[in-house]
Amino acid sequence: MKHIELEQQGAVGRSPPRKDGADKVTGRARYLDDLNFPGQLWGRTVRSHVAHGRIREIVWDAAFDWTDVVRVTAADIPGENVVHLIEDDQPMLAADVVRHREEPIALLACADREKLEEALAHVRVEIEELEPVLDPLRSTVVFKSYRIEQAPQGLAQAFADARVIEGTYRVGHQEQMYIEPQAVAAIPREDGGITIYGSMQCPFYVHRALQRLLRLDDSQVAVIQVVTGGGFGGKEDYPSVISGHAALLARKARRPVKMIYKREEDVAATTKRHPAVMKYRTAVEADGTLVALEAEIVMDGGAYVTLSPVVASRGVLHAGGAYRWRHARIDCRVVQTHTPPNGAFRGFGVPQTMFAIESHMERVAVALGIDPLELRRKNALQIGDELPTGQKLTSSVSAREVLDVVAARSDYARKRKEYGRSVGEKRRGIGISLAFHGAGFTGTGEVKLKPRAGVELTDRGARVLSVSTDIGQGTITVFSQMAADALGLALDDVEVAENDTSKMPDSGPTVASRTTMVVGGTITRAAAAMARILQGYVAQVHDVPAAEVSCAGGIFSARGRALAPFAAIAKRYLQERGSLRIIENYRHPPEIRFDDATYRGDAYPCYGWAATAVEVEVDLDTYEISLLDVSTATDVGRAIHPVLAEGQVEGGTVQALGYALLEEHVWDQRGRLLNTRMQNYVIPTALDVPRMHTTLLENPYPSGPYGAKGLGELPMDGPAPAVVGAVLHATGKLIPEIPLSPDRVMRAVLS
Amino acid sequence: MKLTVNGVPRSFEAPPLKRLLDVLREDLGLTGTKEGCGEGECGACSVLIDGELVNSCLVAVCQADGCSVLTVEGVARNGDLAPVQKCFLDRGGAQCGICTPGMIVAAHRFLECGLPATNENVREAIAGNLCRCTGYAKIVEAIQLAAGQRS
Amino acid sequence: MIPVTSARSLSEAYAILHQRPRGLRVLAGGTDLMVAVNARAGLDRIGHVLDIWKVPELRGISGAGGSLRIGALTTYTELMRSREIATHLPALALVSREVGAWAIQNRGTIGGNVCNASPAGDTLPLLLAAEATFLLGGPRGERTVAAHEFFVGYRKTALGADELLLRVDIPLIEKSHLVYRKVGTRKAQSISRTIVAVRKLAPRDVRIAAGCVAPIPLRCRNAEKAVAAGGDVRAALEQDITPIDDVRATAVYRSRVTGNVLLRLLG
Structure with a gap:
C-alpha cells in the first residue's frame, strides 16, 4: 500500500483540469434548459392530489380555451403503459388507480408558458379516495425479500453462550437534491421515432423505456445525454418517466417538447432514498469478539417496485458491516407504501444498513466498556476472512488501515480522552466509523448486462465510446486518462464521444460505483488493443519488429528511436483503411462467482474501504450539533485522478453529513410531502461543514484498470454513524435514528 | 428597459416583474446564469448588480433598470479565464457545474471585497450558493488560492 | 400582466x-x-x-435625537456595515448577518421584514425588545405605532391600505444592552426555529421578545414580570408563548429551547 504520489509518466495518477471544466467555469456549458428547439412547446404534468384512490374522471374546464394546448392521457399511449425497468408495474400515466401523491395522470403542452400554467389550473381529476398505507411495518405488499445465512445452525448456541446486545435503528427519506432539476426535451422524427435530449445517468434505460411505451424498434429511438447538473441516483431511473411524458406530448403535438420540473414538483414527485427500520441482535464475547448477528431489515419501497429489489439487495449484502462474524442470519424485505417510489441514491441501500451496524457497534462498545475504535479494529475484516455470503476476501482489504489512518489524522485517542470529561452547556465528542462498499453490480449483474465500450481512432488521437455519463464525477476526464495511457497519447489528444444511444455501445448505466472500474477497465483494454494494432501498423510502415514499437507522449518509437507522431500515423491509417474502432466486452474475473438463487458466493468482485472520524460540539441549550472536524481515509485501489477522487470523497461525505444532521422529509397523515422546497428541506451550506481532512489510500484491485476500484458511493456510507458515535461520546446518549435533529437530540438528552 | 451587462449596454422590452434571471437567459441569450430553485435558496442564479451579489431569480427586472449587471460570462476577460476560474479548474472546484456560474460570481465578489480569505470568511461569502457535489472543500481551496495569487 | x-x-x-x-x-x-x-x-x-x-427618502440610518432612525429600505448589508448600528445596537448588525446569506442580505430590507410580519422574521424580536416604533406614512399623513402594537395577527399588521412603513425608530437608552439568539435550521440560508431577544436596562428590568413561538412576533410580558419579581421565568414564558409543530421543529422543542435560550441570555 502506498499513498498518492505523482508519477513521472502518463496521465493516470495526475490531476489535470477536468476536460469539461473550462466550459463549466465560464458558463458556456449547455444544460438542457439552455437548449432551444425550433417550434418547441413546454410540457407540464397533471398529478394526483391523493395518495391512493380510483380515478373517476379527468375534467377539462369547458370554459377554458384548449385550442393551442396539447393534452395527453393514458389513452394516447401507442405501446404499453409502463415505465420499463425491473418489474414494469409502474404506469407511465395512471389510468385507473393512483398509488401515490403526485402520480402523473395527464400531460399538457403549450408554446406559451403562462398559458400552460393557466391550463394546468383548469384540469381537475376526480378521484375516489382509498385508504393509503404509509407505514412500511404495516404494509402487506412485499416487493422482494432476501435472507442471507452464514453457519445458521450455530446461531442459537451462540446467542445462548455469549452476551446478547440488541437495538433498532431507523432512517428516513433523503432527497438527492441535484441542483439542476429533472429536464428533458423530446423531438419527434419523420420516421415516427423520437430523439430525446436530457439530463440523465442512464441513456439506455430511457431508450428501452421509450421503445416499450411507443412501440418503436431500436433504430427509431435516440437518447442523448446533455451536460447534467448532478444525479446522485436521482437521475438513474426517473428520466425514463419524464422522457416518456415529453415523448408522448411531442408525438401528439408533432413538435419538440421541453419538460423541466420546478423544484417543488421535483422534490414532491421524484424518487428518494429508501427509509428503513433495522432490528439488530448480536452475540458478543466479553473481550469484544463479534460472534453472531441476526438482523431484520424493512425498507420502504414506495408505490412501485422500480429499483427496490436491487437497493434492498445491496443493503442486505452490506448489513453485517466490515466485520467478521461466525454466524449470521440477515433478513430483509422491501415493501409497498403509498408514497412516491423510492429509488437510487448514492449508496443504494448501504447507507441505511451501514448506519444500523455502525450505530450498533457503538452500542456494543458501551455495553462491553470497550473503546469503539478498538472494537472495530479487533473485528475488522482482513484477507482470508469470509463475508456472510461465504465470500472469501483474497485481495485489496484495507479495513484496519483506514481506521488507523483516520485515527491518527483526527487525533482520536487524545480527543477521546479529553472530551469525555467535558461539562457545561457545550459538550464535545469524537466518533469514528468503518464502512465498505462493493464495487460494480451485485453478483452476476455485470455478466448478464454484457456491457460494451471502446475507442476509435481520430486523426489526432482517439475517441472513447460508451454511454457512461459524466454527471459531475469526472467520467470524461478519467476515461480519457485511462485511454491516453493505454495508447501512449497526451490527454489532450483523447476525446470522449457524445453519449448517444443510437451511436454508442451500451456500457450500462452510470450507477453502482462501476464506471471507472468496470467501464474504465473495458475502455482500457480496448485502447490497449488499438495500441497493438497501431504498433503492428507502424512496424509495417517503418519496417521494424512490432514487439519493439511503443508509443509514449504521442510519439511512436522503436529501440529508442522516434519513428512518427501518433497523429501522422493515425491520419495515414485512416486514409488507408477507413476507420479503426475497437469495442470490447466486459471481462468478468473468472474466480468471482455468485449464486443469485441462494445468495451465496462473491457478491462483488472487490470492495472499497473507508473510515470517518467526526468531531462535534453539542449545545445543550438548543440541542444543535456543530461539526468541528471531519477526517476520512478511503481506499480507492488507485486514484486515476486524485483531485476528482478527493472530490468524490468530500462531496459524498457532506451529503452523508446532511443525512446525519439536517435532511428530513415530513409527511402528513394522508401521504403528502410537506417540505418540498429548498427552503424547508435543508442541505448543508458551506458554513455547515468544517474543513475536511481527506486521505486517499491505494490498495490496488488486481483486476481493476490500473488497480482502481469503485469509489462514488462509498463516502456516503460511513459519516452518519460516526456522527452518532460523536454525539454519544459528547452526551452519553446513543440516538439510533437520523437525522440527529435538535428535536431528536432534545428527546434523547431529556430522557 | 436598459441594462449594462458585462460592460455592454443592452436595451430590451420586458414585463416589469419578469425576473432578471429570465431576461438574462431569454432576452439577452446569456444562459450561463442558472435556475435551481426559484426562491433565492440555491444561489445558482447569482449575479452582481452594481457590484453587489444578488439572486437574479428574486429581482424584478424593473428594479434593475439602468443598472450594471455582471454575469458569469463577464468574469473572464478578453477570452482568457479569470484567475479565480483557473483556480476552480486546478483545484477541482467544479463537478456537475450547475452551481459553478453562481459560485464563480460569488467568489469574484468575495475577492473584490478585500476581506482576508480565511476559511470562515470564504465559507460565509458562498453560504448562499448551494453545491451538492463537492462538499465545498475544493471550492474553498480554489477561492483561497485565487486570493493568495492576488496579494 | x-x-x-x-x-x-x-x-x-x-x-x-x-x-x-x-x-x-x-x-x-x-x-x-x-x-x-x-x-x-x-x-x-x-x-x-x-x-x-x-x-430615496426611505433609505439611510441616523443616530439623531436619542434614537436610532433606520429607513425602511435599509438592507441587512447596510445594517451590517453601518457605524451607527455598530456603535449603538450591534445586535441588529449581528442578526442581519444571520439572515439568508450575502445575496439575500443585499436585497432584504428591515422594512420588508417588519411588513411581511412573519412570526419567524429575524429582526422582529430585537425590534420588539428594543421597544422600537414604526413611522408609517401615506397620503393622509404620518403616524407612529409601537412595535408591540404593530403585529396584530398571523402576518397581519396595523399598516393601513394606503400606508407605507417609512422608518424604524429605536430609542437609545444609556447602559442598556440588547442580546439575542437565533436558533435556525442550519448555519446560513436558514429560517429560525426560535429566536429570542432581551434588552437589559437593569438587572431586573428587561424587555423580552421571541419569534416562531406564536402567530406573531411576540413581546413576552409574563417573562419580563417574572424577571422583575425574581419569579420562575421559564414558567412565565410558557404563559406568553403558544408554539406549534411545523416542518422545522415541534412545539415541545420550541417551548423548551426558547426557555433555555432566554435563561442563558438573562445570564
Whole structure:
C-alpha cells in the first residue's frame, strides 16, 4: 500500500483540469434548459392530489380555451403503459388507480408558458379516495425479500453462550437534491421515432423505456445525454418517466417538447432514498469478539417496485458491516407504501444498513466498556476472512488501515480522552466509523448486462465510446486518462464521444460505483488493443519488429528511436483503411462467482474501504450539533485522478453529513410531502461543514484498470454513524435514528 | 428597459416583474446564469448588480433598470479565464457545474471585497450558493488560492 | 400582466397609495414577494405592484435625537456595515448577518421584514425588545405605532391600505444592552426555529421578545414580570408563548429551547 504520489509518466495518477471544466467555469456549458428547439412547446404534468384512490374522471374546464394546448392521457399511449425497468408495474400515466401523491395522470403542452400554467389550473381529476398505507411495518405488499445465512445452525448456541446486545435503528427519506432539476426535451422524427435530449445517468434505460411505451424498434429511438447538473441516483431511473411524458406530448403535438420540473414538483414527485427500520441482535464475547448477528431489515419501497429489489439487495449484502462474524442470519424485505417510489441514491441501500451496524457497534462498545475504535479494529475484516455470503476476501482489504489512518489524522485517542470529561452547556465528542462498499453490480449483474465500450481512432488521437455519463464525477476526464495511457497519447489528444444511444455501445448505466472500474477497465483494454494494432501498423510502415514499437507522449518509437507522431500515423491509417474502432466486452474475473438463487458466493468482485472520524460540539441549550472536524481515509485501489477522487470523497461525505444532521422529509397523515422546497428541506451550506481532512489510500484491485476500484458511493456510507458515535461520546446518549435533529437530540438528552 | 451587462449596454422590452434571471437567459441569450430553485435558496442564479451579489431569480427586472449587471460570462476577460476560474479548474472546484456560474460570481465578489480569505470568511461569502457535489472543500481551496495569487 | 409602478420618490408612491388600487402589494427588495410570484402563490390576488426600491427618502440610518432612525429600505448589508448600528445596537448588525446569506442580505430590507410580519422574521424580536416604533406614512399623513402594537395577527399588521412603513425608530437608552439568539435550521440560508431577544436596562428590568413561538412576533410580558419579581421565568414564558409543530421543529422543542435560550441570555 502506498499513498498518492505523482508519477513521472502518463496521465493516470495526475490531476489535470477536468476536460469539461473550462466550459463549466465560464458558463458556456449547455444544460438542457439552455437548449432551444425550433417550434418547441413546454410540457407540464397533471398529478394526483391523493395518495391512493380510483380515478373517476379527468375534467377539462369547458370554459377554458384548449385550442393551442396539447393534452395527453393514458389513452394516447401507442405501446404499453409502463415505465420499463425491473418489474414494469409502474404506469407511465395512471389510468385507473393512483398509488401515490403526485402520480402523473395527464400531460399538457403549450408554446406559451403562462398559458400552460393557466391550463394546468383548469384540469381537475376526480378521484375516489382509498385508504393509503404509509407505514412500511404495516404494509402487506412485499416487493422482494432476501435472507442471507452464514453457519445458521450455530446461531442459537451462540446467542445462548455469549452476551446478547440488541437495538433498532431507523432512517428516513433523503432527497438527492441535484441542483439542476429533472429536464428533458423530446423531438419527434419523420420516421415516427423520437430523439430525446436530457439530463440523465442512464441513456439506455430511457431508450428501452421509450421503445416499450411507443412501440418503436431500436433504430427509431435516440437518447442523448446533455451536460447534467448532478444525479446522485436521482437521475438513474426517473428520466425514463419524464422522457416518456415529453415523448408522448411531442408525438401528439408533432413538435419538440421541453419538460423541466420546478423544484417543488421535483422534490414532491421524484424518487428518494429508501427509509428503513433495522432490528439488530448480536452475540458478543466479553473481550469484544463479534460472534453472531441476526438482523431484520424493512425498507420502504414506495408505490412501485422500480429499483427496490436491487437497493434492498445491496443493503442486505452490506448489513453485517466490515466485520467478521461466525454466524449470521440477515433478513430483509422491501415493501409497498403509498408514497412516491423510492429509488437510487448514492449508496443504494448501504447507507441505511451501514448506519444500523455502525450505530450498533457503538452500542456494543458501551455495553462491553470497550473503546469503539478498538472494537472495530479487533473485528475488522482482513484477507482470508469470509463475508456472510461465504465470500472469501483474497485481495485489496484495507479495513484496519483506514481506521488507523483516520485515527491518527483526527487525533482520536487524545480527543477521546479529553472530551469525555467535558461539562457545561457545550459538550464535545469524537466518533469514528468503518464502512465498505462493493464495487460494480451485485453478483452476476455485470455478466448478464454484457456491457460494451471502446475507442476509435481520430486523426489526432482517439475517441472513447460508451454511454457512461459524466454527471459531475469526472467520467470524461478519467476515461480519457485511462485511454491516453493505454495508447501512449497526451490527454489532450483523447476525446470522449457524445453519449448517444443510437451511436454508442451500451456500457450500462452510470450507477453502482462501476464506471471507472468496470467501464474504465473495458475502455482500457480496448485502447490497449488499438495500441497493438497501431504498433503492428507502424512496424509495417517503418519496417521494424512490432514487439519493439511503443508509443509514449504521442510519439511512436522503436529501440529508442522516434519513428512518427501518433497523429501522422493515425491520419495515414485512416486514409488507408477507413476507420479503426475497437469495442470490447466486459471481462468478468473468472474466480468471482455468485449464486443469485441462494445468495451465496462473491457478491462483488472487490470492495472499497473507508473510515470517518467526526468531531462535534453539542449545545445543550438548543440541542444543535456543530461539526468541528471531519477526517476520512478511503481506499480507492488507485486514484486515476486524485483531485476528482478527493472530490468524490468530500462531496459524498457532506451529503452523508446532511443525512446525519439536517435532511428530513415530513409527511402528513394522508401521504403528502410537506417540505418540498429548498427552503424547508435543508442541505448543508458551506458554513455547515468544517474543513475536511481527506486521505486517499491505494490498495490496488488486481483486476481493476490500473488497480482502481469503485469509489462514488462509498463516502456516503460511513459519516452518519460516526456522527452518532460523536454525539454519544459528547452526551452519553446513543440516538439510533437520523437525522440527529435538535428535536431528536432534545428527546434523547431529556430522557 | 436598459441594462449594462458585462460592460455592454443592452436595451430590451420586458414585463416589469419578469425576473432578471429570465431576461438574462431569454432576452439577452446569456444562459450561463442558472435556475435551481426559484426562491433565492440555491444561489445558482447569482449575479452582481452594481457590484453587489444578488439572486437574479428574486429581482424584478424593473428594479434593475439602468443598472450594471455582471454575469458569469463577464468574469473572464478578453477570452482568457479569470484567475479565480483557473483556480476552480486546478483545484477541482467544479463537478456537475450547475452551481459553478453562481459560485464563480460569488467568489469574484468575495475577492473584490478585500476581506482576508480565511476559511470562515470564504465559507460565509458562498453560504448562499448551494453545491451538492463537492462538499465545498475544493471550492474553498480554489477561492483561497485565487486570493493568495492576488496579494 | 400585473401592472407595476416604480416610484422614484415618496410623493410618487403616495400618489399610487391615494388611488388605492385593488390588490396592491408593495415591492421592496423582493426577497419575499418575488418568491411568491415565482411560485405563482396567490398571484390572482395581486392587482398592482408598487415598487419602492428606488425611493430615496426611505433609505439611510441616523443616530439623531436619542434614537436610532433606520429607513425602511435599509438592507441587512447596510445594517451590517453601518457605524451607527455598530456603535449603538450591534445586535441588529449581528442578526442581519444571520439572515439568508450575502445575496439575500443585499436585497432584504428591515422594512420588508417588519411588513411581511412573519412570526419567524429575524429582526422582529430585537425590534420588539428594543421597544422600537414604526413611522408609517401615506397620503393622509404620518403616524407612529409601537412595535408591540404593530403585529396584530398571523402576518397581519396595523399598516393601513394606503400606508407605507417609512422608518424604524429605536430609542437609545444609556447602559442598556440588547442580546439575542437565533436558533435556525442550519448555519446560513436558514429560517429560525426560535429566536429570542432581551434588552437589559437593569438587572431586573428587561424587555423580552421571541419569534416562531406564536402567530406573531411576540413581546413576552409574563417573562419580563417574572424577571422583575425574581419569579420562575421559564414558567412565565410558557404563559406568553403558544408554539406549534411545523416542518422545522415541534412545539415541545420550541417551548423548551426558547426557555433555555432566554435563561442563558438573562445570564
